Amino acid sequence: MKKPELLVTPTCVDDIKPLIDAGADAFIIGEQRFGLRLAGEFDREAVKEAIHIAHEHGKKVYVAMNALFHNDKVEDIEDYMKFLNTVKPDAIVFGDPAVLMIAREFACDIKLHWNTETTATNWYACNYWGRKGAKRAVLARELNMDAIIETKENAEVEIEVQVHGMTCMFQSKRSLVGNYFEYQGKVMEIQNKKYQKNMFLHDKERNNKYPIFEDENGTHIMSPNDICIIDELGEMIDAGIDSFKIDGVLKSPEYIVEVTKKYRLAIDTYIEDQDRYDDIKEELVEEIEAIQPPNRPLDTGFFFKETVY
Incomplete structure (x- = not known):
């Protein structure tokens, strides 16, 4: 074997x-x-x-x-x-x-x-x-x-x-987190947030937290569980x-x-x-x-x- x-x-x-x-x-x-x-x-x-x-x-x-x-x-x-x-x-x-x-x-x-x-x-x-x-x-x-x-x-x-x-559930070539903070007028917070490991997309209906991972390839929404x-x-x-x-x-x-x-x-x-x-x-x-x-x-x-x- x-x-x-x-x-x-x-x-x-x-x-x-x-x-x-x-x-x-x-x-x-x-x-x-x-x-x-x-x-x-x-x-x-x-x-x-x-x-x-x-x-x-x-x-x-x-x-x-x-x-x-x-x-x-x-x-x-x-x-x-x-x-x-x-x-x-x-x-x-x-x-x-x-x-x-x-x-x-x-x-x-x-x-x-x-x-x-x-x-x-x-x-x-x-x-x-x-x-x-x-x-x-x-x-x-x-x-x-x-x-x-x-x-x-x-x-x-x-x-x-x-x-x-x-696992990755969604990917965008855009820096969605950075764009969000820029839209709110919080440009200085982008660098503080972009590479942190504690950013989540909250789903109150399912009580799930989807991790957000950003790199040079864009924004990645990850699974709430681990295989x-x-x-x-x-x-x-x-x-x-x-x-x-x-x-x-x-x-x-x-x-x-x-x-x-x-x-x-x-x-x-x-x-x-x-x-x-x-x-x-x-x-x-x-x-x-x-x-x-x-x-x-x-x-x-x-x-x-x-x-x-």
Whole structure:
């Protein structure tokens, strides 16, 4: 039985070593300018250092270039691709075909992972991009378990699935928070608010708080709950899913480390002794619930139902 990769999203270079010790196999990092909804900002020097640390410990680093690129950013893709070709990450995560075409143009030999966040909903799409050069497809968060398994059975590429963390429900290219404060005549408050982690859209009718995450790619409204599938990993491991992702957006480094430890234990235990996994999986859920923020309950996302929110 193949052991899936445990993929995590560090907030800074200092997180890499603790996450390796916690059991992470791979990391997604990058700059806001090129990647969507990153847990932390990694400039070029930080990318280089993160790759060095990870490779020194036999781990992998994937650099996010899955932003929505307009014409004014296309030239920047070329320059950034040249930089990545010198530091050699293990893969580039892309969504826009421009990244794929520029990688071909420069004979870039770095692996490509296709991730558009929402449109990887069937194996035909995964295989289409696989035949264009992608080695992995990152499935949409809106798929249920049956669809995930069916896709893996028919995919010609590696399959990555998010198993923990929040999901994006809405994205606008505009800085909605900044525009709101400007409209109120509170321009000075924009910089104070924009990158805080405690901004919420309140839904009084459902008694929900939707986190607001802003970066260079615009405004992102996130789910009010966190996905947690630590007690439902077996079927996906049996199916051969290649990578399980823990998304650390708007989470503390300490939280990401603790969750990584628990998923490492869950994966290893299932591989070694499925009965033992069945014995401890509820306890693992309870341990994660104990460190959850009070306003962020756990749920199983779309894994077992069509819609959640």
